[in-house]
Amino acid sequence: MNMFSSLMLASLSVLTLPIMSSILNTHKNSTYPHHVKNIISYAFITSLVPTMMFIHSGQETIISNWHWMTIQTLKLSLSFKLDYFSMIFVPVALFVTWSIMEFSLWYMHSDPYITRFFKYLLTFLITMMILVTANNLFQLFIGWEGVGIMSFLLIGWWYGRTDANTAALQAILYNRIGDIGFIMAMAWFLFNTNTWDLQQIFMLDPNLTNLPLLGLLLAATGKSAQFGLHPWLPSAMEGPTPVSALLHSSTMVVAGVFLLIRFHPLMENNKTIQSLTLCLGAITTLFTAICALTQNDIKKIIAFSTSSQLGLMIVTIGINQPYLAFLHICTHAFFKAMLFMCSGSIIHSLNDEQDIRKMGGLFNAMPFTTTSLIIGSLALTGMPFLTGFYSKDLIIETANTSYTNAWALLMTLIATSLTAVYSTRIIFFALLGQPRFLPLTTINENNPFLINSIKRLLIGSIFAGFFISNNIYPTTIPEMTMPIYMKLTALTVTILGFTLALELSLITHNLKLEHPTNMFKFSNLLGYYPTIMHRLPPLANLSMSQKSASLLLDSIWLENILPKSISQFQMKTSILISTQKGQIKLYFLSFLITLTLSMLLFNLHE
């Protein structure tokens, strides 16, 4: 009897303490945010112990606590599945959240509702933990919806701003469309496997799993912002930077990918769904990378970068490598959260300036932020032996050497190259060159909260990949032998992207201003997708439903079919046929002509 399950439950339940303290009204004092941050750090340290036990012994645990209800033959209970995925994800998520909480102590320092902010972030973390440790689909759905709701509340944090409200609503609507797929999958599983428990589903191994897996793919499309349901992610940058760092880069948006990873035993056997996933991920990663090239808001570029990396994760699932996708989730959390935090530091230092065209020359003014931004970008692009390399390079290698769709592979490679391009763009615009911001600056990065949190994630971005990939047990065997050009593909396209972007950026010092080309407009306006899809289908739907609901019965069936149609028809045809114009002279003339003609005819027929 070891302390595995107890420690894990302790770590998870410790997170709920600050929420319950609102009953005792201790959340009104000003040290509440510090309490929250401390509790998360304790939870992180506590959860390290079960993780290390798991890595050492490889035992998986399922904690099935409380039998909630039985509906005819379906038994619903509270059960936590502590297997490879959740055991590694929980410490990573807690570590990243700890750093983000400390960062938001600095970032949201002047916000009067900072305690509420921390409570929201904590609630989000709890629902995310529910999601990843869920053993049945019902509990997963609770966590799923919970992260959606908290995302809504947090994106719309500054609710006085119209754009923030529309962005929050957009997030909810797009997630809802994905939830339809989730519920369809739940219904299918209920009908065909009589359960929502993951163990039973995998044991039964149903044959025709096209429909539920399509539903789960739709859910992942909605939650992880794949192509078709993607516009909410760049719009979600209306929320404060800690929200973007936590939700929309590390934790919430990977929920969709996590769901697909959980169902990998079913997806291994279904080639159709794998191809669909692969193509969806490929098109997402390329499209969002193209859109990221010409954005001017630093947070939007990083948001598109997140979307592109999510597409890469979906591609990895599509080539039947769920463990690699999971590794990429864990490593991506580190450097993406750090990138967001660096951008938050830049934004606050330049007095809330988010446009990269108004930044510049921060290389010397903010050295620490510069360092972490560059290291984060290098980790993102997969520089050898930083964090991103261990997952991203493996993904590209495996994709290259597997029997897969060549178009999807090409798209992924181009998107990898574009990753380097937009990272260079951020570095060039924000850090290099001469300053383009106002002379009266408030540049100050000397706060210990900021420095410590970014420092932690910096160490994580450099070493976490090495650390994690050396300590996990081997699951799928990576491809060991391949031609040297395939081995170096990822590195080559990345270096190509870097050089190209740097060259182009340096040339822009000498160019004259040109009007934007069509390609630029396509990329800047996100491929016109939000412009079309947010206006045309709602208008068509609403006008059609209004017409059919109100006009159809009353005005058409009761009025127009017989009475008005008869009268209209009669009037039109009578006007068409009649020649009465009131021209008396014509009538007289025709009478005369008739008379003359008849007399001529009458007398000339002899």
Added chain:
Amino acid sequence: MINFIITNMSLVHINIFLAFTVSLVGLLMYRSHLISSLLCLEGIILSLFVIATIVVLNTHFTLASIIPIILLVFAACEAALGLSLLVIVSNTYGVDHVQNLNLLQC
């Protein structure tokens, strides 16, 4: 046909017939004033009266000699009617241009 008329009719007949025809054409083809049409109507009635009188007198058809008188009576009524219509049109429009009479169109 024209040979037939010339060989069987005298000049008087042609004269009267032509007076009738000219007035008929004048009734049916006019420019714009309604009153010219009414004038030609009077011309028609005049020529009809002359034709009726000459035929009755030449054929000594005494019993039919009331016809021209009755024709005159009816002509007077009809002229009065026509003139009253003219007065109404002139009251509404000020002039008696016939292109104003176009209310009955659809």
